Amino acid sequence: MRGLILAATIAASCSVAAAEVPSTLTILEGEALIVRGSGRVHAAEGVRLSPGDIVETGASTFAQVELSDQSVVQFGPSTRVMINGSTAKSKPERWLYLMEGWMKMSGAKRDAASGPPFDLRAPLFEIPANPGVVVLRATPGELNLFVERGDARLAERHPGAQPTMVSLRAGDYYRRKAPARGSVNPGPMQAFLGDMPRFFRDSLPLRIDRYRDHPVQPKEAPDFAYADVEAWLKAEPSVRRPLMQRWRGKAREQAFRTALIANLSAHPEWDPILFPEKYKPKEPPAPPRGTVAVTRPAPAASTASP
Template identity: 40%
Template structure:
């Protein structure tokens, strides 16, 4: 029996129209589907050792590893250079003993702050290749935000809050992230040097100090070619070294408030691990956001107080 005889010619025609529409939608969806988000950066040069903190693991960074937004990098004291090449052409070189957060998206006072990297401490060199399209984002540090970068800038972020930057070429705008009211950005041009020691007053000089020049990583002095094209079409997986330990996470857990809140959410599940929990408890003063995670019972609503029971009436007393 034909389908038209079983359901009727009109019904069959409607079914065919519906199926044709569904097929068309599926075809268009397959043809015009949004491409998968491309990793924002690639490790193109690694001279020395570096660790990659991703999810709940610690990995060994390597040339060709593609980095996702949110990855954390840590270079060793003897590391000479770790180069990150971003998809928009921006290059960030990291020096020894440096901690960096790749492509952070952090909400600050109701606004999303975007950057290529957040450097918690250590050395970095920001390079905007000649002829590249202007990029609004740059580098975040605990004290300053580098915006509107052009040319090359070399900077050192100290653990005590100090910050030094040499505008080697081009120009850059430095925005104080802590001062209130928000001051206008400090704009540096080629050759100028900016420095602030700890919580002291910032100063701009026409040239860097000899001490700064002597301390700049040697690998930052020589021009290096881009190498991202060498890894096109190749996937390099980082080697897992072990679980993320509290000691690995501690510098980020004790960072500025917006970062502490971010990681209290991101690493919340790690509080169930006895070793990680022990570190949290021991250093709770440095990251009080975790108190609610580790000791949720302290924050549960207390049961309503019950009214005291009426005292018993003496024998023989009548009430009306």
């Protein structure tokens, strides 16, 4: 059954309008997994990415994804990122949500035929789409970012407050440790450059044409446990709530269900799925014993002439 569901999901991801080339994984060095629907598949060059996919790279992996808005993102080791997980239809939008890891994002000149651009979001920041190039390393509590080319605008996110906008120029290095505000320095920090994945230093070729008409179907991978996706289940509401619909079948797995219940305060939207009986309409209380229900006769219809 799972194989049939996976095949249907893959087929749906391939039925994309002819005017748009789907986001595609075009370079992969090392191993990576894709959390798709309620299962996982092995990443491979040529695999198309569907809305809601979560890409997870290995400890020594490099991956390049050519997005459907013609921009390019590269992922370094131990990186976890969601591709456009929103289900909202009222406002067309596309975004990447970086939970943690290394990323290099190279923008492209806007083309109306390619649809809305991809913004970058994370627990600490948001970066609107732009044609520049930024390299960054992020965790839920820290961000280090270097503007390699062009300009960039970054919104610092603060709990319970409006974001703070920061303007960055080519050559700026930005660093922030929550909850403090970030700081900007000219030129990259040596420690940051020393840790940066070597592939980020090169200009790699675009390879989308190789897979434009020949998408690769991914192979099934071992299922995921609660611990594998815990960070996503405990993410901000706009990220985690759509996952509830994709993963609701996991609530029938005993180990996953037990972990959901133990952490329910972090994702309370799972309560109706775990305990549906609490949300059923309540029946009216029965009358006390010994009472007799009295039925009053209906009043007779009047026959008087007007």
